[in-house]
Amino acid sequence: AQSVTQLDSHVSVSEGTPVLLRCNYSSSYSPSLFWYVQHPNKGLQLLLKYTSAATLVKGINGFEAEFKKSETSFHLTKPSAHMSDAAEYFCVVSNGWDTDKLIFGTGTRLQVFP
Amino acid sequence: EAQVTQNPRYLITVTGKKLTVTCSQNMNHEYMSWYRQDPGLGLRQIYYSMNVEVTDKGDVPEGYKVSRKEKRNFPLILESPSPNQTSLYFCASTGPSYEQYFGPGTRLTVT
Numbered sequence: 001a002q003s004v005t006q007l008d009s010h011v012s013v014s015e016g017t018p019v020l021l022r023c024n025y026s027s028s029y030s031p032s033l034f035w036y037v038q039h040p041n042k043g044l045q046l047l048l049k050y051t052s053a054a055t056l057v058k059g060i061n062g063f064e065a066e067f068k069k070s071e072t073s074f075h076l077t078k079p080s081a082h083m084s085d086a087a088e089y090f091c092v093v094s095n096g097w098d099t100d101k102l103i104f105g106t107g108t109r110l111q112v113f114p
Numbered sequence: 115e116a117q118v119t120q121n122p123r124y125l126i127t128v129t130g131k132k133l134t135v136t137c138s139q140n141m142n143h144e145y146m147s148w149y150r151q152d153p154g155l156g157l158r159q160i161y162y163s164m165n166v167e168v169t170d171k172g173d174v175p176e177g178y179k180v181s182r183k184e185k186r187n188f189p190l191i192l193e194s195p196s197p198n199q200t201s202l203y204f205c206a207s208t209g210p211s212y213e214q215y216f217g218p219g220t221r222l223t224v225t
Contacts, residue, residue, distance in 0.1 A: 009154075032212055043118075043204060043216040044157075051211065090156060094212060102214065104149075104156040 002027040004093045006105035014113050019063075019078040021108045023091035026072060033074045034092040034102070035065055044090065050074065061085070086112045116141045120205050120217035127195055128225055135190045135220050137205030143215075145208035146188040147172065148180065150201040151219075157204065163188055195224045 007022040025031060035047040048059025055067040061084075065076045074091060091105040118139045127133055139146065144165045149157040149172075159172030163182040177199055179191040188207075192199060205217040 034213065036214075036216075041219075043218045044206075044214075045216070046213045049211065049213055101162075102159070104158070106154060106156040 002029075002031065002093050002103055004091050004103055004105040006089075006091050006108050008108050009106065010109045010111070012111040012113065013081045015083055016080050019076070019081045019085065019110065021076040021089050021091075021110065023074045023076065023105060024072055025074060025091070025093045027093055032094045033065075033067060034094075035059065035063070035074075035076050036090045036092060037087050038090065038107075039087045047076070047089075081110075081112045083112050083114065086110055116215070118205055118207055118215050118217040120203075120220050122220060123218060124221050126223045126225065129196055130194050133192050133195060133222075135192075135203060135205075135222070137188045137190065137217060138186050139188075139205075139207040139215070140186065141207060141209065141215065142185065143207035143209060144185070146182070147206045147208070147214070148178070148188070148190045149204045149206065150174065150199075151204060152201050160190070160203075195222075197224050200224050 003026045005024045033050040036044040037047050038044045047063050048057045050057045050067045058064045063078045088107045088109050090107050092102050094102050121136045147162040148160040151157050158174045160178050161180040163169040169180050200223050203220045206214040
């Protein structure tokens with residue numbers, strides 16, 4: 001069985017400071033991992049994905065995530081937050097053999113203060 | 115432009131009145147899904163389809179039906195909607211690297 005846990009439901013940062021959104025996963029197989037972003041009243045957009053290539057994955061808008069198998073983590077980071085980063089972020093896992101089946105985390109709402 | 119479209123975007127209806135939410139993708143993807151999004155629960159898969167005429171239940175299929183007669187279209191049908199189906203619904207299609215492309219969402223209210 002696979003699952004994903006987003007450790008924080010809300011994260012608040014000041015503009016220009018680093019962002020860290022935490023995600024732990026559980027998977028019986030080599031997982032594929034994704035981060036999606038959802039801006040208010042919008043659909044979900046893919047930020048980045050890990051599919052067993054490089055463990056440090058770079059995505060759009062300056063975000064990146066590092067796959068750490070020993071810690072079963074896939075935390076999302078950005079060096080400097082921008083006001084436009086305020087949104088909800090979802091960590092998603094799929095297993096290695098049924099990669100069309102995705103399991104979504106419950107989401108982390110990121111607030112960015114000026 | 116590659117996209118997934120859904121209609122309607124907003125719908126208010128009454129209990130028991132059948133409705134259909136349409137979904138269409140122009141990327142020739144085989145795999146499509148429907149999700150519902152509720153506060154604190156993230157996205158939960160309702161139904162999915164691996165290809166034309168091939169559909170299967172996701173995690174929360176009760177009260178929903180789907181069909182896949184053409185590759186591009188994957189409508190969601192609520193035969194007898196109930197208030198607990200009030201939610202935000204997303205259609206998605208899966209690309210070749212397993213990334214999902216989401217539609218803009220349909221906000222459904224059942225009174």
